[in-house]
Amino acid sequence: MQGLREKCGIFGVFAPGEDVARLTFFGLHALQHRGQESAGIATTDGRKLNIFAEMGLVAQVFDEDTLAGLPGHAAIGHTRYSTTGSSVQCNAQPFLIKGALGELAIAHNGNVVNADVMRVDLESRGTRFETTTDTEVLGHLLAEAAPSNWQDGFTTMMRRAVGAYSLVILSKEALYAVRDPLGIRPLCIGRLNGHGWVFASETCALDHLGADFVREVAPGEVVRVDEHGLTSTFPLGDPAADQALCLFEFIYFARPDSKLDGQLLHPVRMRMGARLSEEHPVDADLVIGVPDSATAAAIGYAAASGIPYAEGLVKNRYVGRTFIQPDQRLRERGVQLKYNPLREVIQGKRVIVVDDSIVRGTTTPRVVKMLRDAGATEVHMRITSPPITHPCFYGVDMATRGELIAANMDVDAIRDHIGADSLGYLSLEATVDATGLGGGRHCTACFSGVYPSEVPLQFDKFALESEASRPDHEIPMVAAAPATVPLTAR
Ligand code: SF4
Numbered sequence: 001m002q003g004l005r006e007k008c009g010i011f012g013v014f015a016p017g018e019d020v021a022r023l024t025f026f027g028l029h030a031l032q033h034r035g036q037e038s039a040g041i042a043t044t045d046g047r048k049l050n051i052f053a054e055m056g057l058v059a060q061v062f063d064e065d066t067l068a069g070l071p072g073h074a075a076i077g078h079t080r081y082s083t084t085g086s087s088v089q090c091n092a093q094p095f096l097i098k099g100a101l102g103e104l105a106i107a108h109n110g111n112v113v114n115a116d117v118m119r120v121d122l123e124s125r126g127t128r129f130e131t132t133t134d135t136e137v138l139g140h141l142l143a144e145a146a147p148s149n150w151q152d153g154f155t156t157m158m159r160r161a162v163g164a165y166s167l168v169i170l171s172k173e174a175l176y177a178v179r180d181p182l183g184i185r186p187l188c189i190g191r192l193n194g195h196g197w198v199f200a201s202e203t204c205a206l207d208h209l210g211a212d213f214v215r216e217v218a219p220g221e222v223v224r225v226d227e228h229g230l231t232s233t234f235p236l237g238d239p240a241a242d243q244a245l246c247l248f249e250f251i252y253f254a255r256p257d258s259k260l261d262g263q264l265l266h267p268v269r270m271r272m273g274a275r276l277s278e279e280h281p282v283d284a285d286l287v288i289g290v291p292d293s294a295t296a297a298a299i300g301y302a303a304a305s306g307i308p309y310a311e312g313l314v315k316n317r318y319v320g321r322t323f324i325q326p327d328q329r330l331r332e333r334g335v336q337l338k339y340n341p342l343r344e345v346i347q348g349k350r351v352i353v354v355d356d357s358i359v360r361g362t363t364t365p366r367v368v369k370m371l372r373d374a375g376a377t378e379v380h381m382r383i384t385s386p387p388i389t390h391p392c393f394y395g396v397d398m399a400t401r402g403e404l405i406a407a408n409m410d411v412d413a414i415r416d417h418i419g420a421d422s423l424g425y426l427s428l429e430a431t432v433d434a435t436g437l438g439g440g441r442h443c444t445a446c447f448s449g450v451y452p453s454e455v456p457l458q459f460d461k462f463a464l465e466s467e468a469s470r471p472d473h474e475i476p477m478v479a480a481a482p483a484t485v486p487l488t489a490r
Contacts, residue, residue: 007185007253007395008093008109009034009079011205012168014175014225015196021070023209024077027198028058030205033255034109035081038092042105043072044172049103053078053092074175074225076168078107081397091131094170099143101150104171106142108135109201110164110185111395113455118160138165154178154222155235162453164246164394166217168199174226175199181236182244182452183219184394184443186260189230190214197225202258216261219243244443244452248396250435251385252293252356263436266296271434272384272426273300273354280424281305282352282380286345288312290355290367297384298354305352312346312353312371313339335366347375353420357385359398361405364418372419381420386428386447387411393455398446 009031013023024041039061040053050070054061058079078093094105112118115134118141123129127140138161142153150171164184169176177199179187190198190211198211206213217223218239224231246253249260256266276297287309289298302309316338351371358364358381368379387406392398401407405414415423428447432439445451 007034007081007111007397008107009201009205010107010109010166010168010187010199011077011201012075012107012170012175012177012199013192013196014074015192015198016073016227018073018192018196019067020072020075021067023192023198024075025058025062025067026208027200027205028077028079030208030255031079031201032058034201034253035079038080039078040080040092040094040107041067041070041075041077042094042096042107042170043070043075044105044170045072046172049096049105049170049172051094051096051105053094055092074170076105076107076170076175091133093133093135095131095133095136095139097136097139097143099140099153101143101153102172104139104143104169106135106139106167106169108133108138109166109187109395110180111393112138112161112165113163113393113453114161115163138167142169150176150224151222151233151235154233158220158235163455166201174224176225177217177223179217179219179221181220182242182443183216184244184246184452186245186249186254187217188213188215188259189217189223197230199223202254202260204255204258207257213259242452243441245441246394246396247431247435247442247444248357248385248392248446250442251431253396256296261435261437261441268435269294269296269384270300270303271436272431273297273302274304275430275434276354276382276384276424276426277301277305279427279430280382280422282422282424284350284352284378284380286310286312286349287352287354288346290353291315291339292317294355294384297356301352301354301382307352310342310345312342312351313367314342315339335363335370339367339370341370341374343374346371349376350378350380351376352380352382354382354384356383357388358383358405358414358418359388360403361409361414361417364420368419378421379419380422381415381418381424383423383425385431386425387414388446390446390449390451392446393451394443394445396446 011027013020021043038055039058042051052066094107097104112134115137119137122140141157165180166185166187167178188203190206191214192198192211203213220234220236222233250268287298287302287307289295299309371379388404389407443452
């Protein structure tokens with residue numbers, strides 16, 4: 001997978017008697033794949049909130065001293081990739097926000113598509129912003145709208161915010177976990193050592209802590225945990241019948257050892273590979289995957305086709321994009337820095353290469369060339385997702401429509417562009433089928449153009465720090481998908 005940036009990872013824990021800062025550190029470590037720009041933890045001891053957030057990886061940001069400075073019985077944490085606002089220190093989360101009910105710390109995964117409009121409204125009523133993120137807009141909306149109780153604040157916030165938001169929120173008294181009414185980003189609940197509660201973007205974080213999975217936070221649900229236990233409310237009414245969990249979480253973003261909606265992703269991805277072999281068979285000598293995200297799908301393709309699976313590309317796991325990006329010469333060598341072909345495996349072979357997507361089409365040609373240079377006689381590219389034809393407005397930094405190769409070329413033209421002997425994409429129907437959840441439960445917008453909510457005509461991740469945030473630059477919105485499609489916003 002190249003060109004898609006994960007969103008963010010969020011984590012929360014309420015566990016009196018435990019070292020909640022350290023538990024959050026390990027939880028964030030398990031979610032590091034969801035964001036590598038900044039990391040932060042906030043804790044409460046019942047009297048005040050403590051917070052520490054810096055740019056960098058979780059293990060770079062925290063050490064014994066910083067963790068020791070975060071006492072308390074409850075905590076939230078965040079790993080960030082910026083989908084709204086710049087990658088700068090002031091945008092590192094959690095944020096601390098002062099409101100009528102006191103201070104709160106907030107951490108967010110997703111993207112709120114009408115944040116600029118709400119920010120203008122809040123500023124006109126005197127709210128001062130310290131960051132350029134949609135998360136701070138949500139925090140102020142909640143703080144301002146909660147003059148007498150939190151429930152009113154959540155009701156107002158959820159009525160007004162459009163888009164994707166999985167949140168963990170910490171007040172001095174309680175920990176809250178919130179999921180938008182469409183459930184676009186994941187969020188799960190776990191039980192820790194029989195007395196604590198844990199919230200995490202993915203179940204893999206629960207596993208690392210030895211916490212037991214309890215259930216997902218339901219779309220539209222607000223869960224509160226305090227010393228009296230866990231309570232659940234749905235500020236906009238009963239749980240939504242519609243759900244729009246991001247299909248890309250199943251294809252690529254979430255770890256293969258995580259479960260989404262009860263489905264373990266490793267076998268889901270193997271099924272995607274198996275369906276790909278049915279839809280796009282080809283005579284070849286071996287199947288390889290682009291590591292690590294396409295490995296399970298490559299194994300599934302090989303098993304279903306009877307063509308042997310082999311490890312043909314080795315990934316250098318310690319080359320992060322942070323180290324590749326700043327220098328143009330190094331960026332161009334990015335693929336070589338990241339992957340090394342196993343010449344002895346590939347030489348003289350007709351190779352099927354399974355990857356999970358092609359975004360801009362800048363990296364795949366380099367992978368194909370690398371394999372040919374290593375002696376492959378044929379290279380057949382197989383993709384475990386449909387062509388990406390539309391941008392994401394819900395927290396995935398993908399590309400503009402003009403940059404998406406499949407929005408501008410048909411499959412034959414893309415095959416020629418990447419230099420492969422053949423190219424096959426998994427159909428949308430088979431991708432959804434492979435999740436094991438049936439239709440009507442996913443957001444498929446980047447493949448189908450059917451958005452589950454209102455979206456702007458164009459996405460600008462820097463809208464909140466530019467002229468676009470002025471009232472006369474309001475971003476025009478287009479309506480949600482027509483009523484004839486299964487996913488609609490409430
Ligand atoms: S548009 Fe694509 S990446 Fe974005 S939430 Fe929907 S399925 Fe996921």
